[in-house]
Amino acid sequence: MTAIAWGRKLAIAAGLPAVLVGIWWLATAGSTSVYWPPLSTVLETFAPTWLEGRLTSDVLPSLLRLAAGYALALALGTALGTVIGSWPTVRALTEPALEFFRAIPPPVLVPIFILFAGIGDGMKILVIMVGSVWPILLNTVEGVRSIDEVLRDTARCYRFRRRTRLVQLVLRGASPRIVTGARQALSIAIILMVISEMFAATNGLGFSIVQFQRSFAIPQMWSGIILLGLIGVALSLIFRACEARVLAWYQGQRAAQR
Amino acid sequence: MSTLETASESPPQDTTMDNDAPTTPLLDVTGLRKVFAGANRAVEALQDLTFTVSRGELMCLVGPSGCGKTTLLRCVSGLLAPTTGAVTLNGAPVTEPPRGMAVVFQEYGRSLFPWLTAWQNVELPLKEKKVPRGERKRLVTEALDAVGLTESRDAHPWELSGGMQQRVAIARAVAYEPQVLLMDEPFAAVDAQTRGELEDLVRALWQRLGVTVLFVTHDIDEAVYLGQRVVVLSASPTVVLDDVPITLPDERDQITTRSLPQFAELRAAIYELVQHAKNGYRPQPDTEHPS
Numbered sequence: 001m002t003a004i005a006w007g008r009k010l011a012i013a014a015g016l017p018a019v020l021v022g023i024w025w026l027a028t029a030g031s032t033s034v035y036w037p038p039l040s041t042v043l044e045t046f047a048p049t050w051l052e053g054r055l056t057s058d059v060l061p062s063l064l065r066l067a068a069g070y071a072l073a074l075a076l077g078t079a080l081g082t083v084i085g086s087w088p089t090v091r092a093l094t095e096p097a098l099e100f101f102r103a104i105p106p107p108v109l110v111p112i113f114i115l116f117a118g119i120g121d122g123m124k125i126l127v128i129m130v131g132s133v134w135p136i137l138l139n140t141v142e143g144v145r146s147i148d149e150v151l152r153d154t155a156r157c158y159r160f161r162r163r164t165r166l167v168q169l170v171l172r173g174a175s176p177r178i179v180t181g182a183r184q185a186l187s188i189a190i191i192l193m194v195i196s197e198m199f200a201a202t203n204g205l206g207f208s209i210v211q212f213q214r215s216f217a218i219p220q221m222w223s224g225i226i227l228l229g230l231i232g233v234a235l236s237l238i239f240r241a242c243e244a245r246v247l248a249w250y251q252g253q254r255a256a257q258r
Numbered sequence: 259m260s261t262l263e264t265a266s267e268s269p270p271q272d273t274t275m276d277n278d279a280p281t282t283p284l285l286d287v288t289g290l291r292k293v294f295a296g297a298n299r300a301v302e303a304l305q306d307l308t309f310t311v312s313r314g315e316l317m318c319l320v321g322p323s324g325c326g327k328t329t330l331l332r333c334v335s336g337l338l339a340p341t342t343g344a345v346t347l348n349g350a351p352v353t354e355p356p357r358g359m360a361v362v363f364q365e366y367g368r369s370l371f372p373w374l375t376a377w378q379n380v381e382l383p384l385k386e387k388k389v390p391r392g393e394r395k396r397l398v399t400e401a402l403d404a405v406g407l408t409e410s411r412d413a414h415p416w417e418l419s420g421g422m423q424q425r426v427a428i429a430r431a432v433a434y435e436p437q438v439l440l441m442d443e444p445f446a447a448v449d450a451q452t453r454g455e456l457e458d459l460v461r462a463l464w465q466r467l468g469v470t471v472l473f474v475t476h477d478i479d480e481a482v483y484l485g486q487r488v489v490v491l492s493a494s495p496t497v498v499l500d501d502v503p504i505t506l507p508d509e510r511d512q513i514t515t516r517s518l519p520q521f522a523e524l525r526a527a528i529y530e531l532v533q534h535a536k537n538g539y540r541p542q543p544d545t546e547h548p549s
Contacts, residue, residue, distance in 0.1 A: 156337060157360065253416040
């Protein structure tokens with residue numbers, strides 16, 4: 001029964017991707033175009049391109065920079081968002097500025113950051129952080145602001161200490177919104193991971209894909225794009241697993257309210 | 259035990275005095291006034307409230323809806339600063355939620371932490387009070403047992419019915435071992451049957467633990483059934499209309515107590531007062547307040 005249920009779930013999840021891969025496969029099967037190599041060729045180049053060395057020399061550095069930038073964005077966004085959300089005055093003062101910075105497309109910052117942060121890892125981590133901090137920050141502000149008044153009163157009546165109040169009331173109360181922001185931020189962070197490596201870099205996924213494209217290694221380039229997609233899927237699965245843990249109460253509560 | 263006539267036909271002049279057992283006042287509310295300053299007009303919610311709650315007493319506050327009961331309770335609990343007047347608990351002025359006071363709110367669904375289990379909800383305030391681990395465990399176990407939720411200790415609030423959620427809130431308040439327990443229309447949002455059970459639970463806990471209870475309600479029957487004393491409030495801006503001793507036997511029961519002729523008399527007397535209050539009646543003439 002459960003095995004069948006799992007099978008069904010898998011079939012539903014994998015159905016459309018299988019169809020799309022099938023269409024790609026058939027459409028490019030006899031292709032002689034340089035830009036649209038047959039999928040079989042792309043897949044053949046996948047293993048030699050990525051698994052022999054590039055995994056540690058390019059993929060790993062990219063992922064580490066992503067992790068660092070995203071972690072900083074999470075920490076900074078949550079911290080600032082909590083402060084701004086807790087005091088209406090601070091919020092009123094900062095909101096216009098925040099909206100302005102948020103509206104700047106992060107990729108345009110790359111050339112500017114290169115000026116003062118160089119072209120090393122620091123610059124790339126900075127780009128990822130600055131670009132992905134906004135949804136976390138703004139959602140945290142909203143989350144903190146909308147914490148239930150009765151719950152706040154309860155925490156006051158029972159004389160919760162500052163720390164308990166911060167963790168048990170404010171952060172947990174805002175956690176559904178923080179997670180929403182973190183989810184949006186994750187996709188932005190992945191995009192910025194690639195873009196930050198396209199300008200001035202010596203390694204990384206984005207760097208490799210651009211190199212392949214410039215050297216007309218088209219199947220390798222396509223394989224890099226497939227790898228990026230796979231990484232995106234894997235990160236989203238990890239995110240969902242974390243979310244299920246952190247927000248189990250929220251999902252249960254919502255299910256109970258229906 | 260005693261059969262007195264209901265003490266409500268006395269003109270509501272200044273009858274705020276202790277009825278039978280003049281024990282020490284634990285909670286003292288003097289000249290409480292609260293004005294909410296609006297953009298262009300000030301709203302006077304509480305005009306002048308003076309009453310005391312004695313140690314070990316179960317007192318009910320009843321008044322017409324919208325008479326500022328919640329405002330009053332928020333002032334008494336230190337959540338809201340009064341415009342003038344003072345609240346003292348055990349002789350100490352209340353300026354913020356004091357130690358030794360627990361509140362049960364009407365909105366049970368919003369006063370429990372949905373990310374904590376019933377057990378954790380009851381335990382958290384004790385952790386904040388730095389109650390040692392072993393003692394904490396005993397208090398939480400006893401409190402959950404007293405409200406009949408031993409089985410549901412690991413459930414989250416949203417897995418429990420409304421009545422059970424309010425039981426968790428009561429257990430949390432009881433485990434906190436407060437000197438005074440404030441209850442703000444705690445059963446207004448539960449169904450009638452559950453309400454009866456919860457009323458009996460409050461009576462039982464009060465008798466067993468000797469805690470002082472200030473119970474705010476708009477339900478006259480509930481006030482008469484629960485209280486040793488019922489303080490009747492006027493419509494907003496609120497003043498105390500009358501202080502009615504409830505001369506029902508201490509052992510109360512949903513069926514027999516509620517069918518006593520005395521119960522009906524008390525209920526009728528208070529009902530009349532509240533009707534009066536709704537029509538704008540207020541005890542004058544202590545101050546001249548043109549509207």
